[in-house]
Amino acid sequence: DTGVSQNPRHKITKRGQNVTFRCDPISEHNRLYWYRQTLGQGPEFLTYFQNEAQLEKSRLLSDRFSAERPKGSFSTLEIQRTEQGDSAMYLCASSLRLGADTQYFGPGTRLTVL
């Protein structure tokens, strides 16, 4: 069990550019979640996958955001035409089963949009 990993850890980009983040969950975890955390706030849910199926998307996930989980393994979160308001920590978590199973979090990707 190597834990949830996220890459890159930090990303600085200019407004209008596209960025992509990657999350590798704990192996055999079939649920994968994305959250966004802004300064002074708790994480907010963005979306989650059950294997390769994206089951729910938050209204926070505008049309500029897209997430994928091909083959039910790693996941990518892409933000198109970044805006300064997208600056935040993007957290990924995974869990093994349904129900109250623990979500294990990765270290996050900190995005700064200039």
Place this chain on the structure above:
Amino acid sequence: AQSVTQLGSHVSVSEGALVLLRCNYSSSVPPYLFWYVQYPNQGLQLLLKYTTGATLVKGINGFEAEFKKSETSFHLTKPSAHMSDAAEYFCAGAAYGNKLVFGAGTILRVKS
């Protein structure tokens, strides 16, 4: 809609003193409740969770929390604070074990 409220964005205690971090939830269904800790530039680590059964839940590092349905509370306590406990703590709830709804967090400061 489910919501989680943490009372006090900053709490300061002396080393060796009792730690009490407050969390109240609002849910139309009995929730699953969690406490996570976040150290600077790191992800969230689970301290403890309540699902069903015993309402007093023990977690790692000497922390525990009690689920009180009548008060819709899930406060986190530790009898004796240690310098290494200084971090940000998040209470979270989940209905049917899906997405977590987090409180705004409480930064714990431990004074020597």
